[in-house]
Amino acid sequence: MLLVRVFPEPNKELVQGYPGIKATCPRIQGSIEIRSSDGLPITVGEVNITLYRTDTVPNYSSTTGLRSFTKRDMTFMIGKPLTVFSGLLATAKSSNLLALSIPFVFPLPVELTLPQSLLIERKTYTLSTLYQLYVNVKPSPSGKEKKTLSIAHPVTIQTYDSMPIFGQFNTPLVRSTKDKNHLVTFECKLTRTAFGPGDAMPLSIDVIPNLAFPKSTKVKLAHVQITVSETITHTPLSEDSNVRRRDIGKQEFNPSCALTNSGYHKAISFSFPYSSYRNDHYEIHPKPKPGYPLLDINAFSTEAHLYKIEYSLHCKISYKTGIASSNTLSVELPITVSPHTYEYAQAILPIIQNEIFTLNKLPSLPPKTAAPTLYRTDNEHDLNRIGFSLYDGTKRRIAIV
CATH class of the missing domain: 2.60.40.640 (Immunoglobulin-like)
Structure with missing residues (x-):
């Protein structure tokens, strides 16, 4: 034998x-x-x-x-x-x-x-x-x-x-949208588009009033919400594809301020969520399963024949115009999630x-x-x-x- x-x-x-x-x-x-x-x-x-x-x-x-x-x-x-x-x-x-x-x-x-x-x-x-x-x-x-x-x-x-240090991911990404009454413009900007577990996501948001309309000076910004979403598509090339979406991280705050002529500007440092596989006090590495790596992240951007995993950053604001009901604007920015952190990429x-x-x-x-x-x-x-x-x-x- x-x-x-x-x-x-x-x-x-x-x-x-x-x-x-x-x-x-x-x-x-x-x-x-x-x-x-x-x-x-x-x-x-x-x-x-x-x-x-x-x-x-x-x-x-x-x-x-x-x-x-x-x-x-x-x-x-x-x-x-x-x-x-x-x-x-x-x-x-x-x-x-x-x-x-x-x-x-x-x-x-x-x-x-x-x-x-x-x-x-x-x-x-x-x-x-x-x-x-x-x-x-x-x-x-x-x-x-x-x-x-x-x-x-x-x-x-x-x-x-997909390491975050590569130049293809260092191009700033800007997305903007306007409300139906053309009172304000909501703009979001990412200085880079690839992130690893725990990496800082440098995001800046701008809410700019349209001074051509007098009502734009009465806009009050009430709430800002930032969400990282994960979308997994099973059998993306088939007619029976199934899409599963979930939020894996969220940050929100209430500015509660009126827009000035220069608008509202905010720089936010949002860390990409992760879960460490070191699950005890002494941070001992568990034994990996044969054929699979140990990662500080549940999933990452990838595509195979039977599935596709994508990530996006959703920015949403709520505002009021006078005594009217609250209005919302949202912007979606596609991002690439890497299994390697920016610090690891610099070292390797x-x-x-x-x-x-x-x-x-x-x-x-x-x-x-x-x-x-x-x-x-x-x-x-x-x-x-x-x-x-x-x-x-x-x-x-x-x-x-």
Whole structure:
């Protein structure tokens, strides 16, 4: 019987590079260890690896729109299967094998936008994206075993293309609206549009009266409300799509003031809401679930085949004109929520730049791997390296404890 395991390189993660940044050559790099569980020789004809992504969402009824207790999932192959140990090499060198170690590099496709590994567990539903690396071990034609052994190893993929420090998110965003009587103009401005958990959201609001109308001088600003909303669309490409919206943060205050000729101006520092996974007094990290990262945020802006997560900032004001009833104006600003904070992005950006500089010096990408290491039953040095030894010069193998 074979034991198959996947290991990263020493002191490194299994996923190397920075997915979402093409110049860092994102890849899965490690080694496949194939061992004999009973100490008998093994026969291996071919070993190949394939990466799959599985998106899971709750199933909704097409007629009522209500959630059922079933789940809907779809699995996609990422890239192409990669052969890391070929049959030609096996027929020449695989006799009397006790174990083998196969280094591999599986490049992640840069032409595709890969959604990050994600797990959302809430009271009413569960939503997830899981990556798994399948290792398929085909037996040698000359061996007794005829079945192909396949094992799945979860892979955690984090993307870095939405870090708040990037220039595409540093362009100010301005939205404005006017009331139906053209008395006031409500304007909101964000100096940047991407935020991580706990990041400050520099927002400024302006309420400007229209001095061409005398009634605009009688406007009294009563209430200001700022809300961060999360919208999750299940199966966005289908006619049976289901939209779930909820407010995840709110800030409000009462100016209770009359508008002057210059209007009302207010700068607000609103922190993006988050919940830390360190849930005890000593801030000990909990054990992550295989294939999912530990994040200080419940969700973030992302899009997969079965779901889409979007965020927006809603600003709403209430005002009165004389003795008339209260009127409202609202503005919506779309924002990008990143799993990485602005401070983390500042710290990791020099590391990414150094990674790109190092990769540019290599003659070819992705980096080449070493040849597989074979451990034979008739080589005492090979036996010692995998924890076995010859006893009294006989062929009997015992484990070294």
